[in-house]
Amino acid sequence: MLLHAGAPATPLQTVMATVLDAGPGACASHDTTLHLAGVPGFSATPVHITQPRGGVLRPDGAAIMHTSRRIALDHVALIHGIPSTTVTRALFDIAATAHPDRLDRAVDAAWTRSLTDHRRLCEALDLLARQGRAGIRAMREAIEQRGADHVAPESGLEHRFHQMVEQDGQPPLLRQVRWHTAIGEVRFDAFDPEARVDAEMDSALHHRSLSDMAYDERRDAAVRDTDVVVARFSDDEIWNRPRDAARRLREVRRAGRARWS
Structure with a gap:
């Protein structure tokens, strides 16, 4: 060479x-x-x-x-x-x-x-x-741990979120689920189909601009119109306060299951 x-x-x-x-x-x-x-x-x-x-x-x-x-x-x-x-x-x-x-x-x-x-x-x-x-x-x-239909997390933040869920002893959530709404198809970062809870992970890079926040509001409203609860978790919460994030997710999922049981 x-x-x-x-x-x-x-x-x-x-x-x-x-x-x-x-x-x-x-x-x-x-x-x-x-x-x-x-x-x-x-x-x-x-x-x-x-x-x-x-x-x-x-x-x-x-x-x-x-x-x-x-x-x-x-x-x-x-x-x-x-x-x-x-x-x-x-x-x-x-x-x-x-x-x-x-x-x-x-x-x-x-x-x-x-x-x-x-x-x-x-x-x-x-x-x-x-x-x-x-x-x-x-x-x-x-x-x-990953079956043939496994969908891998698309970011380190998502990986940490699902790791947090596992460590808290909660049932795993489905990853990257496509969902039809009045404004078109959207994707859920993580979804509990029994509780009908969409858990979204917000990084500072992609969810802090005015346009991003405006889109998130329209998107979340359309998702809620399909009888799905949207719970958003910031990157700071997931990385630095995982116990608080896990507790909040647990409560949202429990309320959702009670609603649909």
């Missing part, structure tokens, strides 16, 4: 050079693959490299080297032209050491971006579980 003299290497160039230096069959993997694919929370460096076990090892002091008994052909892809493991494989690779919350966020972020799904995760589980890999239990649990 050639660079112009004096030109600083970009992160992509650094990854590519490290992969090429690692020898035949080597590819970017783990955190590096997830970064290349655009999964938030992961860095390109230090570069993670996976090589076939028994291959020629060319240690690079700046890289984290891994070996694998077998890298299936459908577990390898080109990302930005760089030989890499697939995102699905990278999730299994990080599962051995990642904190469960970080793994959950990575799975949901990849799922939201259509970088993985239930079928691909199950196929990888069937293959890798036979090899006795570390992290299989964590990935099995992650897959079991």
